[in-house]
Amino acid sequence: MIRIAKRTDLTKLQSIKMRIAAVLLALLTAGIFILVLGHNPLSVYGAMLVGAFGNLYGFKETILLTIPLVITSLGISIAFKMKFWNIGAEGQIFMGAFGASFVALNFPHLPKPLLLLLMAVGGILCGGIWALVPAFFKAQFGTNETLFTLMMNYIALKWVTYLQYGPWRDPQANGFPKIADFGENAILPKFLGIHIGWIIALVLVFAINLFIHHTKKGYEISVIGESENTARYAGMDVKKIIVLAILLSGGLCGLAGMVQASAISKTLSVDVSGGIGFTAIITTWLGQLSSPLILLVSFLFAVMIQGGAYIQTVFQIPQAAASVLQGMILFFVLGSEFFIQYKVFFRNQSASELTKEGI
């Protein structure tokens, strides 16, 4: 029999060693896979980096991928801090994009700054409210928020699908199910060649870090995450704080939706998120809910995704194989987190023996 127990005895050096081992194993295993595909692994890894950093174009694309990951991860991190398992970022992105698109399509002639501001407000509100629904049910009836937020994703996706195929379908598109493109005023301006979402993301990293670590509300969120009873005992208005935190969490995801709809899709479509809401759960977790780490991890993820896209072009590696490659790397990196947190041993060895061995 195999048993699993929480590790408490790992030193920093040991955990670093394990992470190094995980990355090396990942590169090695994926390398075998690349060899089987008939390419030189070193060339392919090199090309992934060239694709992500090698020139201005690649670097820009990497940043474009990083932006929504960072904003969404920050949103998720606030809910996770409170141990509210918000798996609904994907849906909140969709609803945020919906809110922003509603403004963009109905008031296209407003001055650009005002229109963009209203779109952001629309996105934040819709995303926030979408997250608040499961929060309300959890508070009132004790429903499971993991499942609830997950299911809300599909409703949001189907809602956007409905709009795209039904009432919002562009009559100019010759029957093709597509929503009309935004007007010029509804598109985020560029700064240094990349849409200003990158500035928004950086400001948010700083602001959320400040909020969590240096404000009363941020502290209260952390306390509720540790123990709701403690929070109540300390006289905090638990429900109010939960509502605020979830609004903020969903609102940030909604803002990511607004940014994507405005700057990337330039319209609303079922492809507006592209699975960012799910990827961001991983980046949030690997970033250990800390804003600066989330920035870093999101960037590394973007490097991997952009590099994966580049090798498809340069080596003509099939799309499915590139996904397998990314999945392998992820598997090892996530797997190492498990072995850092827990240890596995067989029943005939007692736990105390293992501790003595000091693995």
Add this chain to the structure above:
Amino acid sequence: MTKKVIALVLVVMMAFSLALMTGCSAGTSGSKVKVGFVFIGPVKDGGWTEAHANGMNYLKEQLKVETMHREMVPEGPESKKAIKELINAGCNVIFTTSFGYMDPTLEMAKENPNVKFYHCSGFKTADNMSNYFGRMHEPRYLSGIVAGLKTKSNKIGYVAAYEIPEVISGINAFTLGVQSVNPNAVVKVRWSHTWIDSAKEKDAAVALLDDGCDVISQHNDSTSPQIAAQERGAFALGYNLDSRNAAPKAYMTAPIWNWGPYYVNEVKSIMEGKFKASAYHGGIKEGILDLAPLTDVAPAEAKAKVEEVRKKMVEGSFEVFKGPLQDQTGTVKVPEGKFLTYEEIFGTDMNWFVKGVEGKIEAQK
């Protein structure tokens, strides 16, 4: 904790930079032509994308040019990214091969005036962007003849992708072909709302078979509707490629594409510096499309009938959309003595079904 992650990052960086030193970089070579293709499905989809990929390989062989492609690119913003990546990798001629790439291609054409763009199946052009397609209604009509002669239940199923003129005109042409030999047969339409998704296409085909159809036709990219027909002992028409091996007991024929010669012509003219933005739409006569050879499953009398009409099409003495034509409600859409031009067949007004089609175009509800 922070330090651990930083260490992790450094290790990744180190490992990667080691690889980088030996890695290669994609260089852009001078003024040579390098052709990029953007595909909606995998290159081995057995249908639409494979037909284009065959054209790409033919181009590569004939002109010895370098080609690149990206497969399974969704029709949203992803397609712009795929185009940008191909340009970044040195492509200066880009073919995008799905209807939904039209606006993204146009946007990229405006941003990259030095790159030549070709969009398949749309209707927009620019100084550096051509569009191309073919008179698919011709082989569709011919395939309708085969289906009309084969059906016993007089119910023919049609799995269709989207309610756009390209697909609607195909259904209409097919139905006209069916009714030319079997006026009692009807064509039932099911929308799959995808270009390629073998599960959804199969579901649509199964629903049609449940509804009593004994022949299945399709405007989708995978072969799953044909396989569904074979599983029920029914018969099928493919699309895009001769797919007789996918469902040998059901497959009779297919309207097929032959893109290779067109790709060679266009790229050759670019190499000779004679590019001119245009809208190309060849027919059976030009050889860009045709009806695949009939198999033994097809009804015996079909071959002669198909040959007869095909010959007229090649001579230019046969119009598929020739009046009088009525829509489903009986309203005359094309009066006696008139016929629809290519622009009308693929234009916005192609939003109605001819009499004999059972189904509705949801967009115009």
